[in-house]
Structures are given as structure tokens and as C-alpha cells.
Amino acid sequence: MSDLSSGKGHRDENFPVASFLLKPEHRAPIMAFYRFARAADDIADHAEALETEKLRLLGEMRAGLAGNGAPEAMALAKVAHERQLDLVHAHELLDAFTQDVMQRRYADWDALIAYCRLSAVPVGRFVLDVHGEDRSTWPLSDALCAALQVINHLQDCGEDYRDIDRVYVPLDALAEAGIGVEALGESRASPALRQVIAQLAGRTQGLLAQSAPFASAVGDRRLSAEVAVIQAQAEDLARLLTRRDPLSEPVHHSKLRMGSVAIQALLRHWFAGDRA
Template sequence: MTSGSGPRPDKNHREKNFPIASWIIHPRHRALILAFYRFVRTADDIADHATLAADEKLRYLDLLEAELLGKGETRAEAVRLRTALAGRGMPPCHPLDLLTAFRMDVTKQRYENWDEVIHYCRYSAMPVGRFVLDVHGESTSTWPASDVLCAGLQVNNHLQDCGMDFRNLNRVYIPRDALVASGASVEELGGAKSSLRMLQCLHALAVKTEALLNEGAALVPQVKDFRLGLEVSAILSFADKIVSMLKVRDPLSERVHLSPLELLVHGAGAMANEAARRALGRGTRSKTMVGA
């Protein structure tokens, strides 16, 4: 692949629930985070490409990995990230974990239970949080809370896009045992509206996801970097609002994404509250923790 060849995106980029070199992040970190994001987007576009055969997708992902590890100079996204990581003395472990998830997207289209979904999140979401924390020099002691929060963000995304993922990619992250327990079928995800059985299944999964987000809220006071603390607080606020919609709405027929105005309002409010909390030295907001 050259920087101008290989698979190109043929779909709209889905919203991703993690920080992407936003204005909140300190300028000294933005170039590295943006290089990471562009690498991840390239791998995502490969895994989700509508016309590439599975073996071709895997070949392109292998090439990305090889170039990230220094075995090639043709794919600009891999070379930029490799160079940016080397400039910080950081290993490529987190993007390599993400490539594992993208290979799973190519080869695994169904998940049997909640544990399998969380295992997928170990590679698809948790490395993102760990990477951003490492970029900011945060302690690895923040990883457990970050892992839980990132898993919650990922499952939120799965529930939001469950219909689109099934129709466009024949990919289902809704656990098979959850569908069976509610009496719903995979094929119902292709409908314009959820049946009562499917709604019961999706709402129950949203409750489990809310428990992850509640537990992941512990990350906010653990983050030492002021700007990153504001960013995490805003992301958590977005996720809380989204999961509150997923608990009562039908993602097949109703809006379960935040509008630009809602993003602005919830983000600004969360950051203002977090800035005040840090200024006054108060503890983090209280959230009821429910077992996942």
C-alpha cells in the first residue's frame, strides 16, 4: 500500500467516544494523539470496507502492523505514528492491541455472551484510554478505571449502532445469550423498529452498560493532568446522557446520539463542574455502583 492506495473509506465515519486531539488537550500532545487517531481510522476503514474480501482486509491490516513496527515506509499513517511514538520513547503496544480488535472485526461476527463482548473491548476500546493516559504521563494505576470506562463507551456505541452494524456489515455485538433470554432474534436488528422482545434485550444491556460507566467515573479524580481531567469529565457526561437514552429508547427507530447543541451544553457543564471540583479540592461526584 502507498499513502494514496489501498482501501479508501466508503462509509461515513461513525462517532467515536474518545478524545481526538481536541482543543482541551494540551497542544504538546495533539500531534501524537492525532497520528494515533489517523492510524486507527485507517485500520477501521479497512476492517469495515464494504467490498474487500476478508483475506484482503487481513493482509492490509498485517501491512499496517509491519509498517508500524518499522518494516516499510509506504503507508503514511503507520509511518507518522511510528515516528511520533519514537519521539516520545513510547512502544507501539496500544495500536498493536487495536489491530487485534480490527482483525476480530473481520473474522468474528457474533458474540456469545457479555464476557466475550468485554473481551473484545479489551482490544477495541481499552487501549485507547491507556494510550491517552500514557501520552499524558499518568500512572498505570489509572488503567483499571479507564478500562471500565472505555468498555462502557464501546458498548454504548454498539447499542447505538446495532441496526447499522447488522444491516451494513452483518456484524452483531449484542450477545447471543441476551437475545435468547429475551426471545429476540438476530434478524430483528434489520427491522425499522424493535419488537418488545428486542427492546427488553437492548434496555437490559443498557443497564449493564450504565454500571460500567458508574464504575468508570472513578477515573476522573485519578487523572492528574488538568486538561485531560476536563476531557474525561466531558466524555463521561456524554456517555451518561447516551446511556440514559438507550435505557428508554429504541435505537432502531429513535435518536440515541447527542446533537451538537447537547454536546456543547453537556460538555461545558461537565468541564465547569470538574474545574470547580479541582479548584476547591472536593471529592468526585457520587455515582451508585452497580455490578456489571
Template sequence: MISRVVKSHIYDMSIWGEQDVSSGKAAKDENFPVGSLLISRRLRPHVQAYYDFARVVDDIADSETLSAEEKIKRLDGMEAVLCENVPAPDRPDVLSARYLRNSFLETGISFDTATDLLIAFRQDAKKKRYNTLDELMYYCRYSANPVGHFLLDLHQEKPDTRPASDALCTSLQILNHLQDCKTDLIKLDRCYIPLDMMHAQGVQVNDLLAEQTSHGLRNVFDRLLDHVDALNREAMYLPRLTVNRRLRLEAAVIVYLAYSLTKRLRMGDPLATKVKLTKFDVIASALKAFRHFM
């Protein structure tokens, strides 16, 4: 539970600042949006509540104006509102924690699916570099995998779906890091590409600022994508294990989209341009996924 020290910070409303730091992004702006039409209408409000909270705390961690200390205070504040229902400003960013609290109390889903995200985002506030793939995987355990746990628990799926879900969520997170590797360094001085992989190829972090990817850095990207390929193969078990038909189809679509984005990052240069999915990728993935709907 939240400590008395943290609570004393929350009651001091000045920690919230005068404005929220929300980015204004919506689910449609993401590579792999949650809460699509494939999710049951009855469950969509809970998915939206989770997404709104995750969006807010992610924006806090990625703020270009808040200091590391201010970010952590705000993240602690969001946790206190979520877990303890402490007083806080009636503002959309803060209210997202209150709405998610109500959702969790209604559905019985573990608060860990949200507080685990906060572990990753507190780390984002302070940690700028990742030395090894193991460090990156540990980060993904908290920054990405809880999203899958939430959706599986919301649909009352069995625990045997979690390993494949974790593989998929981690794959998506690493793909996102590769897409945004240059932007993350420019805006936040943050690099998720493992340093040992870079040093093995004779490249440095600042090489991510180049106009195009060097041969050595291309080797680093490809090695990371080899790891993503393995995760994607494990993720293919998720649609087969998922009982709920709507969630099964959603999972299948996202797995095929992960494969598509992996291929595009193999062929494209994330330093030269934004490598992203196309409408054709989305349509093709949806068509492939329908075989899992039966």
C-alpha cells in the same frame, strides 16, 4: 515481531490495492472525539497520529468491499509498516502507520497501544457474532481500551488510572454498538449484541432489522445498558485519579457524555432512528466537568 511470511506479503505491493479504504471521517464525526482543544497543543500531533492510524485500520476492518482475507492482509501490512518500517506505498492510509511509528519512537509509548487495536480488527474481519457478554468484553479490551492507555501514557499518568479508563472505553464501545446495531447488521452482517441475552428474551438477530424495537429486544438493550451504567460508575474515578488538568477535564467531559448517551439509549429506539448526543448534552457535560478542573 513481524514474521518473514508476513514481510513477504508486504513487499508484494499488490496487497494494498489501487486505493485506500479510508472513510473520510474526522474526529468531529465521532461521539467522543479525541484530540480536542482540551489536549495540550504540544501533544496534539501525537494524538492525531494515533487517531489517523486507528481510523484507517478500523475502516479496513469495516470495508464492505474487501474479503476477510484481504482485510487481514492489509492489517498485517499496517502492522509491518508500524513495527518494522517495511516498504509500502506513499499513500495517506499507509503513511498513517509510518507517522505513528515516528510518534511512538519520539514519545516512548508502547507499540502495544496500536497493535492491540489490530487484534480486535482482525477479529472483526472474521467474527460476525458474539455469544456472551464476556466475549464482547474481551473484544472491547482490544478495540477500545488501548485508546485510553495511549492517552494516559502520553500524559505520563500513573497505572492506577487504567481500570477506570478501561471501564470508560468499554462503556463507549458498547454504547456505539447499541447505536449502530441495525446498521452493522445490514452493512456488515455483524452483531455485537450477545446472543445469549437475545435468546433469553426470545428474540433473534434478524429482529434488529425491524422498524422498531420489540419488547423482548428492549429488555436486551436495557440489560446491556445496566452493564454500561456499572461501567460508567467505575469510570467516574478517572477524573479524580488523573493528574494532568487538561486530561482530567477531557476525561470528565467524556464520562458525563457517556452518562448522557446511556440515558438517550434508554429512552430512544436505535432501530427506528439514530440515537445520538445533542448540543445540550455536550454543553451540560462540559459545565459539569469544570468542577474537576480545579
């Protein structure tokens, strides 16, 4: 597509992407959506590309959804046509990545969640559409996807500020703690910033409490299992962020921890009788 690729793939993400838990026939369209999203995300997050170049390339992504543009978008459009899937979710993602290029700060929690509505929520809704799930499950999915996005932002808050001058930590939370965005550029978080991160992680736990029934509400047994795993991993990371400093301490899962949380989640899910 472009020379702005980060080289990051689905195995590098914090949470499972089209894992073996899903039926093979569902993994292909989800991977097409992932490759589209990864390409667009790499454009928006590139540290050196000019804003005009980013917007031009994102325009090529949008044109590809109509059949003549970036190859990742054209591939997704082809799959969507074959499966009769709505491309509105892909267009909303592009709206989010365009916003990333144009906006570097978020005033408050509501503004951050409004951004998550475009940057994360469409992913869950697309996955549900692929599986033919009832759209009554969307609110539960929305809460989980927003939580996953906020977790990512908290984990990477220092890197985002230093590398691309982007701050997702709400400005009003920083101001209330008596600090500015510059605090994110330190090698270690101040006590005030630690308190802000912990408070935001606590609000994220509130989103996860809303999404807790999601796995049981999903009709597809294998998707239900993947949702249970993702929910458990998100809960574990949110707890970690209430206690650790993302500027100086590990706040991502190791492969071992990720596997351990996943196995425990699956055992709880199956033996609790969530899926017959």
C-alpha cells in the same frame, strides 16, 4: 493507505478526540494514533472488500508499525519512537480489527468485554501514556473505554447488522428474550429487543459507575477536564439508550446536546474542586 477509507474524521466521532482541552504537545501523538485507528477500522468495516483483502491491508498496517508498511502506521511509529511510547496499544487495536474481520457474533457479555479489551481499552491507555500518567489509572480508563465502545455498538446495532452482518449484541441476551439476530434488521425494535438494549445499557451504566472517579485520578488538569466531559457524555447516552429504540429513534448526540453536556460537565468538574 488504501481505497477503503470511509472519509470519517475525528470530528465525526461520538466523543472528543484530542480536543482543545488537551495541551497542544499532546494532541499530535493522539491524532497520529487516531488516524492509524481510523484507517484500520475503515478496512475492517468495509462492506464490500473481501476478507482476504482486509487481512492483507491490516497486515500492511502492522508492517507499518515496524517501519515499512501503511503510511498511517509508519507515522504513528515515528511519533512513538520520538516520544518513547509503547506500540503495544497499536498492536492490540490491530488484533481487534483482525477479529472484526474473522468474527461476526459474540456469545455473551464477557465475550463482548474481552473484545472491548482489544478494541477500546488500548486507546485510553495510549492517551494516558502520552500524558505520562501513572498506570494505576488504567483500570478506571479501561472501564470508561469499554463503556464507550458498548454504547457505540448499541447505537449502531441495526446498521452493523444490515450493512456488514456484524452483531455485537450478545447472543445469549437475544436468546433469553426469545429473539434472534434478525430482529436487528427491522425498521423498529420489538418490545423484546428494546428490553435487551435497555438491559445492556444498564450494564454499561455499571461500567460508568466504575469509571466515575477517573477524572479526579488524572494528574494532568486538562486531560482531567476532557475525561470529565467524556464521562458525562457517556452517562447521558447510556441513559438515552435505556429509553429509546436505536433502530428508529435518535440515539446519538446532536451538536447542541453534546456541547450542553460538555459545558455542564466542565462546570461541575471545576466547581466541585476536582482540579485545583
